[in-house]
Amino acid sequence: MAAEAKTEPIATRQAYGAALVELGEAHEEVVALDADLAVSTQSIKFGKRFPERFFNCGAAEANMMSMACGLAATGKVPYCSTFAIFAAGRAYDQVRLGIAHNELKVRIGASHGGVSLGEDGASHQMIEDIALMRAMPRMQVVVPADYNQAYRAVIDSFEANDEPMYLRLGRPATPIVYKEIPETLAGGVDVLREGKDITLIATGHMVWRAVEAAESLEREDGVEAEVLNVSVLKPIQSGPVLESVSKTGVAVTAEEHRVVGGLADAVRQVAAEQHPVPIFAVGMGDEFGVSGTAEACMEHFGLTASGIADRAREALLLKPIVSRPPLFGPEWT
Amino acid sequence: MTANLAPVSHLRPVPDPQPPSRKGAGEPARPSVAELERWATLLRIDCVRMLAVAKSGHLDSSLSAADIVAALYYRVLRHDPAAPEWPDRDRFVLCKGHAAPIQYAALAHLGYFPLEDLMGLRQIGAQLQGHPDMNRTSGVEVSTGSLGQGLSMCLGICLALRLDGLAETAQVFGVLSDGDCQEGQTWEAATAAAHFGITNLTAVVDYNHLQTDGTTEEVMDTGDVRAKFEAFGWDAVEIHGHDMAAVVEALERSRALDRPAAIVCQTTKGKGVSAMEGRFGFHGKPPSPELAAEALAELEARLERQTGSLGAGAREAGADPADALETGADDPDSDPPE
Ligand SMILES: Cc1ncc(C[n+]2csc(CCOP(=O)(O)OP(=O)(O)O)c2C)c(N)n1
Numbered sequence: 001m002a003a004e005a006k007t008e009p010i011a012t013r014q015a016y017g018a019a020l021v022e023l024g025e026a027h028e029e030v031v032a033l034d035a036d037l038a039v040s041t042q043s044i045k046f047g048k049r050f051p052e053r054f055f056n057c058g059a060a061e062a063n064m065m066s067m068a069c070g071l072a073a074t075g076k077v078p079y080c081s082t083f084a085i086f087a088a089g090r091a092y093d094q095v096r097l098g099i100a101h102n103e104l105k106v107r108i109g110a111s112h113g114g115v116s117l118g119e120d121g122a123s124h125q126m127i128e129d130i131a132l133m134r135a136m137p138r139m140q141v142v143v144p145a146d147y148n149q150a151y152r153a154v155i156d157s158f159e160a161n162d163e164p165m166y167l168r169l170g171r172p173a174t175p176i177v178y179k180e181i182p183e184t185l186a187g188g189v190d191v192l193r194e195g196k197d198i199t200l201i202a203t204g205h206m207v208w209r210a211v212e213a214a215e216s217l218e219r220e221d222g223v224e225a226e227v228l229n230v231s232v233l234k235p236i237q238s239g240p241v242l243e244s245v246s247k248t249g250v251a252v253t254a255e256e257h258r259v260v261g262g263l264a265d266a267v268r269q270v271a272a273e274q275h276p277v278p279i280f281a282v283g284m285g286d287e288f289g290v291s292g293t294a295e296a297c298m299e300h301f302g303l304t305a306s307g308i309a310d311r312a313r314e315a316l317l318l319k320p321i322v323s324r325p326p327l328f329g330p331e332w333t
Numbered sequence: 334m335t336a337n338l339a340p341v342s343h344l345r346p347v348p349d350p351q352p353p354s355r356k357g358a359g360e361p362a363r364p365s366v367a368e369l370e371r372w373a374t375l376l377r378i379d380c381v382r383m384l385a386v387a388k389s390g391h392l393d394s395s396l397s398a399a400d401i402v403a404a405l406y407y408r409v410l411r412h413d414p415a416a417p418e419w420p421d422r423d424r425f426v427l428c429k430g431h432a433a434p435i436q437y438a439a440l441a442h443l444g445y446f447p448l449e450d451l452m453g454l455r456q457i458g459a460q461l462q463g464h465p466d467m468n469r470t471s472g473v474e475v476s477t478g479s480l481g482q483g484l485s486m487c488l489g490i491c492l493a494l495r496l497d498g499l500a501e502t503a504q505v506f507g508v509l510s511d512g513d514c515q516e517g518q519t520w521e522a523a524t525a526a527a528h529f530g531i532t533n534l535t536a537v538v539d540y541n542h543l544q545t546d547g548t549t550e551e552v553m554d555t556g557d558v559r560a561k562f563e564a565f566g567w568d569a570v571e572i573h574g575h576d577m578a579a580v581v582e583a584l585e586r587s588r589a590l591d592r593p594a595a596i597v598c599q600t601t602k603g604k605g606v607s608a609m610e611g612r613f614g615f616h617g618k619p620p621s622p623e624l625a626a627e628a629l630a631e632l633e634a635r636l637e638r639q640t641g642s643l644g645a646g647a648r649e650a651g652a653d654p655a656d657a658l659e660t661g662a663d664d665p666d667s668d669p670p671e
């Protein structure tokens with residue numbers, strides 16, 4: 001079954017289910033676990049195709065993660081799915097000791113990340129999972145931008161390496177950024193649009209919004225913005241980030257997540273050490289989510305194309321005051 | 334907001350023409366079983382309305398718990414909507430927080446906040462969040478929504494009440510679901526409640542045998558939940574969770590016990606709306622306008638019947654639920670679910 005690239009908006013979690021079936025067909029050791037959210041996470045697709053390799057654990061996420069530990073320690077490759085709030089929040093210690101500390105090849109499909117989960121509200125909107133999982137030793141963190149990239153991320157997760165991996169997926173249908181299913185995640189940083197004035201660095205659901213922001217900056221301000229998609233937040237590939245910010249001298253990050261511990265911090269860390277430039281952040285402040293439609297929630301917290309563009313305008317005002325010429329040549333990594 | 338919901342008749346909640354006659358906070362009125370059944374219908378109607386407007390939420394989960402919630406709020410709980418912080422009050426915790434609409438309906442009808450607020454459910458800027466939020470909604474004791482945490486929260490409340498010398502006065506009622514009983518934390522709380530010698534905790538399990546991915550038996554069989562609680566040192570009974578007299582009796586009995594009490598209610602998910610009752614496929618899905626219209630027609634007809642038979646003089650304050658058992662049950666389809 002050749003994977004089919006999507007063209008219309010579709011949720012990244014849909015790619016999780018579809019790609020999992022492909023993996024299951026190719027590799028007998030792939031098993032899937034879920035916690036009574038198999039339809040929401042789409043692991044149901046795997047469950048229907050390979051019922052004997054699918055374990056629905058019911059509403060018991062801690063048990064699921066520790067079960068995955070046992071399965072992986074015994075030669076299987078478990079894909080565990082539930083909402084991000086429960087994968088990273090509820091079962092943190094189980095993931096930490098059983099999976100990360102043991103350096104086991106377990107893939108966590110954390111669906112419904114961010115506030116675009118929508119109506120269920122703050123209790124379900126996970127906005128600090130990237131921070132938690134970045135901080136967890138050995139854990140890799142992947143946040144695809146659209147369905148096609150998510151499909152690649154799930155397929156590649158099998159071959160990539162044997163380290164644990166956290167994949168953040170989303171609930172709402174999301175516009176397509178990658179016309180085809182990419183050949184590879186290419187280290188996890190893609191330049192989607194070139195520009196010389198400012199770098200917009202986005203992840204997940206904010207990537208298409210960053211592209212839109214760049215278009216509006218060009219249209220309305222004559223600003224040429226470069227757009228980077230960071231799909232692998234850990235380990236973050238510093239080369240392309242440094243190359244871009246050393247060219248533009250100023251950047252804005254955009255994520256559907258707390259600005260603490262997420263993409264903003266990851267990028268700032270890279271830049272601060274090797275090429276400090278002002279980096280403004282679009283993301284969640286010190287607050288919880290609220291109930292509303294996905295789009296209304298995104299707007300409520302300024303997680304929009306215009307939110308990114310406005311932040312870019314502020315950053316551009318500052319640029320002549322604080323930007324410096326490059327300190328080093330282009331090879332920092 | 335309601336313009337595109339043409340097929341659904343009257344979506345706005347209306348004040349109950351027969352509200353409860355409360356005698357004051359300390360001494361709740363004792364409405365009859367028939368009255369309570371009528372209020373359960375009233376609350377179910379507002380759940381349908383709320384979700385039809387919100388186009389999001391958990392309707393069948395709310396309907397399942399309607400009789401339990403009506404029994405608690407309209408009869409069993411000692412509470413005062415005019416003084417939500419009254420220290421002596423009984424506490425209600427919706428451990429299965431996704432059924433928030435049924436609690437919101439009860440709170441609104443009893444005067445914790447305006448009825449119109451029900452129509453803001455799950456919308457940006459509205460007070461009524463997808464799951465109960467203690468900092469936004471009057472009458473919500475603690476925020477819930479993550480399954481398995483509720484019973485521990487109840488236990489914490491019990492311990493605080495004991496420190497305040499209120500353990501004899503205030504009872505804590507938690508309403509749990511199948512999913513709650515699958516979470517290990519619930520059993521940590523069960524162990525701890527017995528260990529700490531808690532006497533004012535009632536866990537009411539809305540055991541409807543359906544969850545997100547299928548029947549509880551298919552997804553993760555929780556087995557004999559009553560026997561489990563008993564094995565954890567609780568007083569544990571099992572009842573028909575839509576038999577109002579039995580629900581009231583079990584709830585009131587649980588107050589007097591010297592141990593934590595579990596009431597396992599065999600219930601039917603979607604109870605009260607025939608098209609949904611006991612059927613898989615509705616969890617977490619708002620009703621279509623057609624289903625909402627059908628549900629409202631069915632529930633409103635029932636409300637009319639119940640109101641009519643009450644008008645015949647069944648409104649006896651102080652009626653004992655055991656007496657009312659004979660006179661009350663108007664519901665032809667209230668057989669215990671298997
Ligand atoms: C810890 C946790 N895991 C998963 C969920 C997602 N979830 C919401 S409701 C539900 C199960 C619903 O079934 P049940 O618990 O039986 O409640 P019912 O609606 O039938 O009363 C799940 C898994 C959650 N809210 N909390």
Ligand SMILES: [Mg+2]
Pocket residue numbers: 510511512539540541542543544602
């Ligand atoms: Mg259930």
